[in-house]
Amino acid sequence: MYKLKNITLLSILIVPLFISSCTKTSDTSTDTSGNWIKRSDFEGITRSEGVSFVIGDKAYVGTGYDGTNRLGDLWQYDPVQNFWLQKADLPGAARSSAVAFTAGGNGYVGTGYDGVNRLNDIWQYNPTTNSWIKKNDFTGGARYDAVAFSVLDKGYIATGYDGNYLKDFWEYNPATDNWLQQVSLGGSKRSAAVAFVYNNKAYVCTGTNNGTSTGVNDLWVFDPSATPIWTEKRKISNVSTDSYDDAYAVIRSNAVAFVMNGKGYVTCGENGAVLNDTWEYDFANDVWAKKTAYEGVARTGALGFCVSDRGFVLTGRSSSTPFDDIREFFPLQAYNAND
Amino acid sequence: MSTNLIKVMVLYCAVTLSSCQNNAPVTSNSVTNKDSINIGAYTFKTTEGWGYGITIDNRLYIKQSTIPAFAGTKSFASEKDAEKVAALVINKIKLHKKPTIFKDELQSLQITE
Numbered sequence: 028m029y030k031l032k033n034i035t036l037l038s039i040l041i042v043p044l045f046i047s048s049c050t051k052t053s054d055t056s057t058d059t060s061g062n063w064i065k066r067s068d069f070e071g072i073t074r075s076e077g078v079s080f081v082i083g084d085k086a087y088v089g090t091g092y093d094g095t096n097r098l099g100d101l102w103q104y105d106p107v108q109n110f111w112l113q114k115a116d117l118p119g120a121a122r123s124s125a126v127a128f129t130a131g132g133n134g135y136v137g138t139g140y141d142g143v144n145r146l147n148d149i150w151q152y153n154p155t156t157n158s159w160i161k162k163n164d165f166t167g168g169a170r171y172d173a174v175a176f177s178v179l180d181k182g183y184i185a186t187g188y189d190g191n192y193l194k195d196f197w198e199y200n201p202a203t204d205n206w207l208q209q210v211s212l213g214g215s216k217r218s219a220a221v222a223f224v225y226n227n228k229a230y231v232c233t234g235t236n237n238g239t240s241t242g243v244n245d246l247w248v249f250d251p252s253a254t255p256i257w258t259e260k261r262k263i264s265n266v267s268t269d270s271y272d273d274a275y276a277v278i279r280s281n282a283v284a285f286v287m288n289g290k291g292y293v294t295c296g297e298n299g300a301v302l303n304d305t306w307e308y309d310f311a312n313d314v315w316a317k318k319t320a321y322e323g324v325a326r327t328g329a330l331g332f333c334v335s336d337r338g339f340v341l342t343g344r345s346s347s348t349p350f351d352d353i354r355e356f357f358p359l360q361a362y363n364a365n366d
Numbered sequence: 367m368s369t370n371l372i373k374v375m376v377l378y379c380a381v382t383l384s385s386c387q388n389n390a391p392v393t394s395n396s397v398t399n400k401d402s403i404n405i406g407a408y409t410f411k412t413t414e415g416w417g418y419g420i421t422i423d424n425r426l427y428i429k430q431s432t433i434p435a436f437a438g439t440k441s442f443a444s445e446k447d448a449e450k451v452a453a454l455v456i457n458k459i460k461l462h463k464k465p466t467i468f469k470d471e472l473q474s475l476q477i478t479e
Contacts, residue, residue, distance in 0.1 A: 063405070071465070093464065110419075110426045116437075
């Protein structure tokens with residue numbers, strides 16, 4: 028009897044615990060049933076040629092092209108809780124092939140293509156107030172498919188296409204809202220290249236130059252404290268007589284790149300066909316290693332970002348659409364088709 | 367007798383527990399076709415108003431605590447407003463469109479910036 032009493036007491040304690048844990052007093056149900064659609068018809072935040080930037084532990088994804096319209100929306104992604112929140116629309120023209128960077132705790136989005144014109148406007152996004160402010164136009168001139176990055180809280184825009192392929196390089200000072208031309212990249216002019224930043228140095232590679240069949244195979248590193256500011260690293264294709272580059276197939280355009288756990292990653296993009304193979308760059312040894320391919324559908328014009336050392340690849344396009352809208356990126360794991 | 371009681375209790379707890387595995391509101395589980403997804407919505411109270419959540423297969427997909435598309439950090443003034451916009455998002459997804467809300471859609475629902 029004593030035992031039974033104990034159990035009863037326990038149950039009185041436990042049951043309300045369960046109940047209270049699922050009582051969401053503030054959440055009420057509205058339209059909840061009968062909303063089934065075919066999985067393949069789920070569109071999500073899908074787009075290609077969008078931009079992304081990371082502020083703190085949140086990522087932002089916006090603009091782009093959905094096959095019909097240029098887009099001007101902005102979404103915040105919470106990688107911890109895995110949900111999206113639609114933020115303030117970009118007040119400027121809806122656009123694709125724009126660039127974005129983060130400096131001083133704000134996001135910046137600019138340049139791109141509105142379907143008719145190449146653009147040179149620059150907008151600052153403040154995540155605290157969820158609002159945009161127009162900044163001084165990019166003095167490098169209207170263009171699309173440029174690259175942008177930030178190093179030590181200054182913004183940079185390089186390369187792109189303004190009717191011609193470009194390799195000029197511009198520095199933005201958020202404190203003075205001014206653009207200043209810097210020494211250009213060496214090597215090829217290019218558009219639809221990638222840039223990634225590690226230890227306050229920016230690496231620019233891939234891209235296309237007038238559709239040359241051999242592709243753009245030079246890799247340049249920008250170090251604001253060095254003279255000269257640009258240095259060339261080894262080629263990203265098999266050009267050496269040594270064996271380290273025999274399997275290199277990094278050449279592509281419209282790829283995504285980011286840095287995770289001290290390594291650079293380049294994945295997706297196109298080079299004749301759309302790609303999903305993944306290459307890891309070892310900064311110290313200047314070598315590339317092929318890693319587990321991106322598990323989503325091969326795609327181009329996708330987005331990639333890294334938040335708290337977790338990499339994500341999302342959106343983009345290929346001949347088959349739409350895609351799962353976001354996938355965490357595990358270049359070091361063995362491929363598992365069932366996850 | 368005590369064993370029976372324990373059984374009942376375990377069962378009761380299990381039922382209670384399973385009923386709260388869905389973060390969002392209960393959705394019909396009668397369709398189990400793997401080729402389909404289930405879209406749900408709910409509203410929630412914010413500090414100064416209302417927001418909505420959209421679930422895909424009972425997993426949180428969008429949690430909208432501020433008014434989409436508008437600048438600023440305002441929530442919806444009323445639960446009704448949040449419900450109307452959540453219903454609009456669901457309709458878009460059902461029509462195979464992106465869940466993006468546009469400013470003119472908010473204006474036509476008399477929701478102002």
